[in-house]
Amino acid sequence: MSSNMQTTATPPQNQSAAAIPNLAEQQRLFQCSTCKRSFGRADHLTRHVRAHTRQKPYVCPVCSKGFARIDLLKRHVTNHDSNSAKKRQRREITRDTRVVQACEACSQSHLRCEDDKPCARCRKKNIPCQVPDAPTNDEGELDAVHAAQDLLDLSNGADFSPPLPIPESGSHQPSTPRTRAFETNMSLDHRLPPALTGHIDHSAHQPGTGGGDRSMTTPNSMLPPSPPGDGLLGFFDSALPHFVNTPSIDLFLPDCFRNMPPFESYLSGQATPRGLMDLSFDLDIGLTDLDLGLLDQYNFQAPFAAETPSTDARETLEHLSETDSVPVRTEAFKQSIWRYLPQRNRDHGAAEQPNLAFTDSENDSRRSSMTQRRAIPEKLDRVGRDRLLALVLGTCSPANVKRIASAFPSIELLDGLIQYFLTSPTIDAQSWFHLPTFSPSNTSPELLACIVAAGAASTPDTPLRKLGFALHEASRNEQAKAFEEDNSAIRDLHHVRNLCLQLEVGMWSGISRKMEISESFLQPLITMLRRGSRFRQSTWKEIHPNRDDHGPELEKKWLEWSHQESYLRLVYRAFELDRQSSMALLKPPLISYAEMQLPLPNPNALWHANSAAAWKSAFLNTTPHVGKRPSAIDCFLDLEHLSHHDSACKTYLYMMWGLVWEYRQVSTLTAKSQLKANNSLIVSSRYQELVKQLEDFQVSSPSLSKSHEITMELMLLHLHAPLDDTQLFAGIEGQEEARYAYYGLREWTKTVSARQALWHAGQILRAAESLPKVLLCNFNAVAVYHAGLILWAYGFLNRTSSSDPTSGEAPQSVVVLNGDDSLSARRFITLDRGIPSIRNPGSQNTTRLSDVAGVMENLACLLRGLSNAAESSRPPLVGNLVQLLEGLRSATK
Structure with a gap:
């Protein structure tokens, strides 16, 4: 400080008490505009003004507590680092009023002081009341910089104003409220200390001083003079060590960024990410700044619906004949099992509930039409039927309760469906249900309902099939409740077996919604088995009788x-x-x-x-x-x-x-x-x-059984053919995907792998012809469909080049793909010699692959059965596959 402070360091006590107030009064150049109180330093005035405005711009990065002074924030953050975890969680006491600066005597004794000097304690003890000298280190200068900036912000009524360029000399620019506020702030420089006012370049305001080509920002204009030789960077290098313990404070960022929580708090999950991420949400709510013209085309068509043509629909498939119609093939997939489109405000489960009601005449006719075959001697009793009824009513809507309760299937019909489930070769329940110990009375109602559902869904009777799918829905809902109410059920044999049976019924139901649900919930079943260590060798004990x-x-x-x-x-x-x-x-x-x-x-x-x-x-x-x-x-x-x-x-x-x-x-x-x-x-x-x-x-x-033969041939078919691209080309995902798949398939049909895949597709048809017709369903039916896709794609893409030869060469022989292995078949696969064909079901006639419509008709006949049974008697999955094959046939006539 000045030499006057040094001369008054050792005066008599009666002189110091009178000299110090006069000296302090002379140096109080900064006055509050609200209460007219004056201060000797700009940062003291800033803290005093914040006492009026109640502003606390410095926020703790640990506990988000606000402070009006940066030194209090630094001391608070240091306490976080030094205190224990238990003390860190303690809520600190907040004081509304605090002295601006204590005198030396009070600060040394750690006592409360007063803003009025000399303070009451010094007057009472008749001792000098001296205020500590202003800091001359970099930290004090930095506080003065922040104080000067805060004065400008407070005078403008905001915590932060972005830098504004100074208009060039002689230029005329319109005056805005923000530029006028900036000019007003610059008029305060005469009240700042000489160390700060000397650093402001006033030539930027004065025309003709040569400073018209420079722009000036508010923060940089308030910096103190840098040490010689170091420049501006030297000042900040000396000030940065003071902020090591407060990493969220950056000298170059405004308060709105300095007050953000640290990045580590985001990773802990204790704070919601804010700050910089919030800037992306600062949008015009009225949408006046956005160009929404691109949405006009969506006002006339739904761009994501299955039936909406692509925006590139004008493009056509190159090298394809004019008879090719991808939209026709796509239409066949819209109603298929692979095209499930969820609908809003439609309860599919409630839609199936009316199928649970059966009249007495229907019970008698269905019971008499079923084959009387028993796998176990025990019959379903009345208690078991009541348990099934209670389970069903617990899942039904109130509108259907009365009807279902009065017309629920009889005991005899339910018992017949249980026996049908246990003896049906399609279900093959005896391979994983232990019939000697199986008892309907000791089975959970969820599993019993699913058993009845599986038996009813596999019958050729349409009302019984609808009953089975409705019971399947009720069992699925109740099983989910059982898992939630008792988590130990995920390790119970009856509950896990019920879940597996539900997924199996849904997977081969032919109903797209049930198939998608089964595909989704297959993962929880696998997880239950895996977490229960059921795939481990050590889990299973060797139990054998002596x-x-x-x-x-x-x-x-x-x-x-x-x-x-x-x-x-x-x-x-x-x-x-x-x-x-x-x-x-x-x-x-x-x-x-x-x-x-x-x-x-x-x-x-x-x-x-x-x-x-x-x-x-x-x-x-x-x-x-x-x-x-x-x-x-x-x-x-x-x-x-x-x-x-x-x-x-x-x-x-x-x-x-x-x-x-x-x-x-x-x-x-x-x-x-x-x-x-x-x-x-x-x-x-x-x-x-x-x-x-x-x-x-x-x-x-x-x-090998015929079913295992079909499985092996299907694997070999997958090994040689891109079935996913073939299905895309067939139109399952629309015209755009069909165009992308076409070029790869066209090249594939010329390879040995394509002809090898044709052979395996024919062998699938051969095994399917020998399979009992009752077993040509579920997975076996899908295998026939996949074989048909390969035959269709090859015949469709090569039908223009498969005409009979007219040259002098010998006519090519007919290769029967679904026949015995022969030399002609191997010659076709290796050398591409011969005309690929398939033998028609039930006859010795053959159909060339170039006759795509004829091949598809033969495949549909194979799935329908030689007896041409009624369409309603076919399983829904088989019926949907037949519909797909007929759609492909219609699109390639």
């Missing part, structure tokens, strides 16, 4: 074994559903082949034993094998297990599908890669390995 086991001990062991075996077969049933749905819907499988470490199911002779004694006898009579039962992985790695275990062949095929799916994905990416030449060797070697594995399996398996 020769000395008799009576209750043997009965207890048999029941324990049947429960574990039921759960084991449930896991394999879920594995089968996952693989079949993946092949049918062209979606990734959910269960990895590498995690199938659980053992194979026990032999069927043990599974079908109807008592504990029969189970013991069958176990002792079986030929023991060395070691324990192999796992699914062991069966996959060693083909010797195929001839020793009943389910080994099916398990091997479904394990192979994971590898085939991976190959298809890699092959698709490699075809689009720029490094195709380098990657083709890897892909081709992988392809040869998969083909070799399937050939070895075909040779090693003792005997």
Whole structure:
């Protein structure tokens, strides 16, 4: 400070008391416009003005507490760093009034002081009341900079004003309220300390001073003089160390950015991200600044509806004949099982509830039409029917309760549907339901309702089928409630088996909504099994009877074994559903082949034993094998297990599908890669390995059923053909996607892989012809549809070049794709010699693939059956597939 302060450092006490007020009065150059109180420093005036306005612009980055002074904020943040976690959570006491600056005597004694000097304590003790000297370090200068800036902001009535350029000398610009406020703020420089006023360049305001070409901003104009040689950066370098503990404060940012919480608080989840992200939401609510002309075309058509043509509909498919009509093919998919369009304000579950009511005459006629066959001796009792009725009424809307309660199916009809479920070859319930221990009275109502639903949905009777789908909906809703009310149900056999059965019924229902729900909820089922360690080898115990086991001990062991075996077969049933749905819907499988470490199911002779004694006898009579039962992985790695275990062949095929799916994905990416030449060797070697594995399996398996044959041929079809692109070209996603898929398919039809895929498609048809007609549904029907897609795409894209040869060469022979393996078939695959054809169902006549309409008609006849049964008697899935094939036939006539 000045020399006057030094001379008055040691005067007599009576002189200092009178001299200090006069000196302070001379240096108080800054006066408050509200209460006329004056201060000696600009930052003191700023703090005083904030006492009137109650503004606290400095916010703690930890607890968001506001402060009027930056030094209080820094001290507060330091306390956060030093205090314990428990003390950090303590709420600090807020004082509304605080002295501007304490005198030296009060500050040394840590006592409260007063703004009026000399303070009462100094007057009472008759001691000098001296105010500490103004700081001369960089921190004090920085406080003065902020104080000067805050004075300008407070005088303008805002915390922050963006920098405004100074108009050039001689230029005439219109005066705005903000520029007038800026000019008013600049008139305050005569009240600032010399250290600040000397740094302001007044030549920018004065015409003719040579400063007209410079622009000036408010923050930079208030900076103190920099040390010699360092410039402006030297000043900030000396000031930055004071802000190490407050990372949210940036010298170059205004208060609205300095007060933001730190970035770390966003990661902790304790604060909602604000600040910079809020700037993107500062939009014109009236939408006056946006050009909405591009929305005009949407006012006349719905751009995302299935029936809306693309904006590029004017473009046509090059190289395609004029008879090709993609919109016609797309129309066939609109009503198909792959085109589910949810609708608002429509309760599909409530729409099925009226189908739950049956009159007495309908009960009698349906009961008499069903075949009287029993799988278990126990019948459904009245209590079981009442439990089903209570479950159904709990899910029905009030408008349907009275009707359903008065006309619910009879006990005899429900019991007949249960028996139909247990004996139907389509459902194959005996492979994973243990009939000797199955009891309707001991089954949960959710599972019992789903069993009745599955049996009714598989019948050829339309009203019974509707009843089954309605019960399926009620069981699905109640099962969700059971899982929510008791989370332990996700490990219970009855509840998990009910969920698996629900997904199976929905997946093959032929109703797009139910199929999409089943596809979505297959993942929770797999998660329940995976988190329950059901894929692990160690989860399953070896339970077997001893020769000395008799009576209750043997009965207890048999029941324990049947429960574990039921759960084991449930896991394999879920594995089968996952693989079949993946092949049918062209979606990734959910269960990895590498995690199938659980053992194979026990032999069927043990599974079908109807008592504990029969189970013991069958176990002792079986030929023991060395070691324990192999796992699914062991069966996959060693083909010797195929001839020793009943389910080994099916398990091997479904394990192979994971590898085939991976190959298809890699092959698709490699075809689009720029490094195709380098990657083709890897892909081709992988392809040869998969083909070799399937050939070895075909040779090693003792005997394949027709269903397993269809599965194997479908895998080989996927291995050689891009079925996803074929379905796109057929029109499932509209004209735009069909155009993109066309060019790749056109090149594919010229390759050996295409002719190999044709052969496997024909072999699928051959196996389907030999399959019992009752089994030509569900997954087998989808396999026939996929084979038809390949035959249709190849015949459609090559029909112009398949005419009979007119040259001097010998006529080409007809190659029957759904016939026996022959030399002509191998010559066609390898050398493209011969005319590919298929044999018509039930006759020896053939139809060339160039006759696309005839091929599609043969496939539709195969799915409909040779007897041409009524359309209503066909399962909905088969009916939808027939509709798709007929749509493709109509589009290619």
